Amino acid sequence: MSKVKKNRASERHVTAASAMRDASRYLMNTYQRPPVVFVRGQGCHVYDHRGRKYLDFLGGIAVNALGHAHPRLLRVIRREAGRAIHFSNLYHNSFQGPLARRLTAWSGMDRAFFTNSGTEAVDGALKLARLTARKHGATEKTRILALEHSFHGRTFGALSVTHPLSYREPFEPLVPGVEFVRGNDVADLEAKFDDSVCALIVEVLQGEGGIYPLSGPFWTRARELATHYGAALIADEIQSGLGRTGRPFAYQRHIGLPDIAVIAKPIAGGLPLGAILARGDYAEAFAPGLHGTTFGGGPLTCAVGLEFLNIVEDENLLENVRARGAQLRAGLSRLTAEFDFIREVRGEGLMLGLDLSVDGRIYPKAALRHGLLINCTHTHVLRLLPPFIVTERQVDEFLARFRVVLAQTKRPAPYIPEPADPAPAHSFAGVR
Ligand code: PLP
Numbered sequence: 001m002s003k004v005k006k007n008r009a010s011e012r013h014v015t016a017a018s019a020m021r022d023a024s025r026y027l028m029n030t031y032q033r034p035p036v037v038f039v040r041g042q043g044c045h046v047y048d049h050r051g052r053k054y055l056d057f058l059g060g061i062a063v064n065a066l067g068h069a070h071p072r073l074l075r076v077i078r079r080e081a082g083r084a085i086h087f088s089n090l091y092h093n094s095f096q097g098p099l100a101r102r103l104t105a106w107s108g109m110d111r112a113f114f115t116n117s118g119t120e121a122v123d124g125a126l127k128l129a130r131l132t133a134r135k136h137g138a139t140e141k142t143r144i145l146a147l148e149h150s151f152h153g154r155t156f157g158a159l160s161v162t163h164p165l166s167y168r169e170p171f172e173p174l175v176p177g178v179e180f181v182r183g184n185d186v187a188d189l190e191a192k193f194d195d196s197v198c199a200l201i202v203e204v205l206q207g208e209g210g211i212y213p214l215s216g217p218f219w220t221r222a223r224e225l226a227t228h229y230g231a232a233l234i235a236d237e238i239q240s241g242l243g244r245t246g247r248p249f250a251y252q253r254h255i256g257l258p259d260i261a262v263i264a265k266p267i268a269g270g271l272p273l274g275a276i277l278a279r280g281d282y283a284e285a286f287a288p289g290l291h292g293t294t295f296g297g298g299p300l301t302c303a304v305g306l307e308f309l310n311i312v313e314d315e316n317l318l319e320n321v322r323a324r325g326a327q328l329r330a331g332l333s334r335l336t337a338e339f340d341f342i343r344e345v346r347g348e349g350l351m352l353g354l355d356l357s358v359d360g361r362i363y364p365k366a367a368l369r370h371g372l373l374i375n376c377t378h379t380h381v382l383r384l385l386p387p388f389i390v391t392e393r394q395v396d397e398f399l400a401r402f403r404v405v406l407a408q409t410k411r412p413a414p415y416i417p418e419p420a421d422p423a424p425a426h427s428f429a430g431v432r
Pocket of ligand 1: 118122
């Protein structure tokens with residue numbers, strides 16, 4: 001290696017070491033990170049500070065749906081950043097209205113409001129449900145139903161409808177009037193629904209909670225009850241939406257639309273953008289001054305959002321999500337025969353989870369050592385969220401390397417659910 005190259009390599013190394021030192025000294029203590037600094041990505045791969053290559057089957061937790069450095073997204077980012085990064089929402093920009101139009105076509109909703117994140121979209125959707133009930137003269141109609149094992153975000157509104165106690169309890173009191181319903185338990189839903197409910201919020205395919213799908217009968221009854229009592233059925237599609245399941249929205253597998261859908265994660269290719277999508281009265285409830293945001297829906301993020309939708313359509317990526325999802329699922333199912341601690345493979349498209357009978361938290365670290373990015377959620381579910389552009393060869397490569405990870409890692413202790421936060425009931429089992 002030439003002297004110059006050697007210096008550059010060591011400079012990168014020092015930079016990474018000092019980045020980690022600064023992080024541990026100056027960042028608040030919210031994440032337990034491995035000693036790796038990612039410096040760039042290309043397609044389905046990311047590279048760390050040592051130049052080591054990883055196959056990314058986590059995709060920024062469902063954000064990098066087009067992988068890394070997609071040339072068409074880069075072209076739009078470069079072009080539009082040179083024109084305008086931000087204009088105030090007091091004025092029109094060229095892309096916000098057109099992106100709203102495209103999203104209404106994808107979702108079946110009527111109007112959009114853009115946000116910066118998923119949690120902000122959830123909070124806005126809950127406000128929208130309460131406001132609409134109030135506009136209909138029902139001032140006491142403020143209760144909100146959510147599902148056990150849900151995850152909707154970290155701000156106070158979204159946290160109030162997030163189920164695990166460990167997330168909520170340290171921050172109580174939260175927004176009052178929230179009650180949790182057992183997933184896929186129609187009788188429990190019926191018992192808790194009445195005229196005082198203004199909203200029921202659900203993830204059609206629960207992500208953080210462990211990749212648990214809602215059943216058709218539960219969705220149908222939720223739709224009926226929401227209509228009957230004049231409450232908003234809110235679909236949180238922040239993780240499952242915009243193509244991840246192989247359909248534009250996960251709820252499109254069921255009959256009947258939600259009243260409100262919230263999205264975020266992949267829409268602007270990693271730039272922060274989310275949206276509340278609503279139909280009917282819910283789409284008309286906000287009036288100037290009632291809701292707003294500084295950053296949400298800026299020209300750059302909306303231009304990228306439009307290009308994201310164009311690419312998914314032009315490159316037929318929903319078809320790829322379905323095909324690669326089926327390939328990955330079949331491969332994972334084969335592993336269940338070999339490793340008796342894999343209880344079940346769940347999910348749809350490229351949103352898949354392996355339910356383990358052991359504590360799975362060791363596996364993301366072991367996978368990292370083998371050059372794979374995966375995640376463990378709810379202590380015992382390994383979650384895979386690869387980019388929509390993943391190829392047949394990359395799925396095969398993942399499966400081969402993942403098998404080695406499972407085989408070479410010392411079997412962890414059995415998973416024991418926390419008494420205050422038990423694993424979802426078997427009422428979810430068998431729902432595909
Ligand atoms: N809702 C769901 C289903 C999510 O998966 C997430 C994030 O993981 C959120 C809401 C919160 O989104 P954000 O982190 O952008 O605030």
